């Protein structure tokens with residue numbers, strides 16, 4: 069692999085006698101990982117049913133290494149949201165945030181959703197998770213991953229951090245800033261990142277990170293936790309970004325990060341001020357961990373911060389009973405449960421959100437809570453998100469496909485399937501895990517797998 073000369077010089081200067089070990093990693097194949105989705109399955113159960121070998125990632129209790137040739141991304145369990153394919157070192161970040169059910173959490177730079185989906189797994193669909201992405205195309209990918217993973221308490225926004233900061237001052241218990249960076253840790257995974265790399269790019273990213281952190285600070289409530297991460301090695305974007313942040317906001321303190329499975333301390337000498345507490349930050353170097361590389365810092369805003377907590381904005385809209393007639397018929401015929409949460413319409417689409425969701429009017433919204441379905445003329449049609457967002461036991465009629473029988477591939481291509489089940493909405497499952505809707509009539513299951521997700 070041909071690396072930029074200046075990058076080699078800079079790393080050699082930082083790592084001294086460790087640099088040979090670092091550069092030797094570029095001659096080896098990279099590691100591949102998946103993280104199980106606790107909203108749908110346990111690690112033990114996936115290990116039992118998956119036709120691929122899994123080896124635990126030491127710094128993430130839901131993470132596993134897999135072999136490239138096993139291609140779990142092509143297995144229908146991926147479509148069922150049982151796991152998320154993720155670069156292993158990236159799995160260390162969200163656990164540092166220690167998300168809990170019921171909290172208000174912001175993932176400010178969220179697409180494509182590796183860390184959002186991990187945070188959501190810890191929140192158990194309770195509380196409020198805002199997943200923001202500035203780039204519209206990437207926000208769509210984020211939204212699809214949130215749907216596939218069965219996350220029902222998220223608001224996906226496509227906003228600039230400053231717009232959110234004006235609106236949500238002092239609002240969040242926890243914030244993740246997984247910042248845009250020069251991606252030096254991506255060189256093996258994405259060789260295009262090498263072409264992009266320059267010292268100017270490193271400096272540009274560092275200045276962007278300072279700005280994003282500034283907006284994030286304002287959205288954190290007193291006593292709140294902020295985790296900052298990058299997938300790059302440069303001191304400017306890591307120790308120096310955090311040094312500047314702490315210097316600017318004296319009511320922030322660094323919290324220690326447990327260094328597991330080869331994670332090492334951040335280096336105060338790589339900062340401008342050389343402040344000693346930067347040792348609490350974490351580095352994941354590819355010659356120390358089986359992964360590509362990350363930096364993580366965890367900060368806490370003092371309870372005594374002058375900024376006040378903001379609880380003001382709650383979403384108050386609810387659907388009128390008379391407008392829910394067709395939905396209730398669908399619910400009674402097709403589900404064994406009532407859809408939880410507050411129901412409301414946006415145009416003719418019905419959604420459910422957990423209580424205490426904030427008012428999101430005026431924001432650029434990509435997904436809201438659980439998209440239940442659409443009110444059509446005199447009938448209700450369920451959305452794909454409902455198939456992925458409920459427990460398998462919540463559906464009355466099921467057409468189960470086996471992962472060892474290629475009929476599932478026909479379903480994912482959008483083809484009809486023969487079925488002698490009762491007329492009506494039917495959940496299609498793979499080894500009993502929902503993957504989408506079908507509707508049975510006259511011995512055939514009409515396919516409702518979304519056109520945009522079909523595989524040909």
Ligand SMILES: C[S@@+](CC[C@H](N)C(=O)[O-])C[C@H]1O[C@@H](n2cnc3c(N)ncnc32)[C@H](O)[C@@H]1O
Pocket residue numbers: 158176177178179180181182183184201202203206228229246247248249276280
């Ligand atoms: C490292 S990636 C996020 C990866 C994501 N957290 C995950 O785990 O899948 C950084 C993201 O920040 C976004 N971004 C770029 N410029 C930004 C800005 N000025 N403010 C906020 N986000 C920005 C990028 O579009 C990109 O999706």
